[in-house]
Amino acid sequence: MRHLKSSRSITPSVALLLGLIALLALLALGLLARTAEVTHQDLRIDEVAQRIRFPLATGVFVVLTDAASEIAGIAALMAGAVALIARRRRWDAVRLVAMAGAGWTIALGVKTVIARPRPPASLWAITPDASGSFPSGHDTTACVVILVALLAFSGTGRARMWATGAAVVFAAAVGASRVYLGDHYPTDVVGSWLAVAAGALLVWGAGELTPVRDAAGRLLRDRHLRAVVEAR
DSSP, X not given: OHHHHHTTSSOHHHHHHHHHHHHXXXXXXXXXXXXXXXXXXXXXXXXXXXXXXXXXXXXXXXXXXXXXXXXXXXXXXHHHHHHHHHTTOHHHHHHHHHHHHHHHHHHHHHHHHXXXXXXXXXXXXXXXXXXXXXXXXXXXXXXXXXXXXXXXXXXXXXXXXXXXXHHHHHHHHHHHHHHHTTXXXXXXXXXXXXXXXXXXXXXXXXXXXXXXXXXXXXXXXXXXXXXXXXXX
């Protein structure tokens, strides 16, 4: 019963409000990132990262970047969804996919709208793709892994804590790799965290609305969800 009550510790309205705040903060940061002042400060950090590069660290950070590719992210997401379905938590599987999808979509949309140029080519340790710089696509994917850990390991006690902690460290390391390799500015990394937070909170808040939960419980025949609804 304690677990069922804890799932409602954040009300839908609060989650939706926080999601909206995160989205507005993302857009505001994106606009600031286009200014000469912020870009100048970002550039100074990228230049410091370039000066401290050495082969071993560069190799490690390249591997981290590759580990956060879109294909790897989709594979992790599908594994998490399958694990939840196997545990008969279909609603959590649907929400996980929706939250991740919302995070990716918001990041892609903002990347297109802001259209921030990449750091100068002279700073690149590896050649980035041709998309905009803000927010970081690789770190957005890495942050999605945090969502996978939070939901796929829900109800597992210490396993969830360790999995989520490892995912947070992974996302932070990927963000550092993008700056170290000269492919992104620090604010691009912050933007990726905001994009995923906004998507996750908005989807979570909508999914916690009573009509949505009731309909999902009937359609998905999710025993866990139905137990939560009946416990209210």
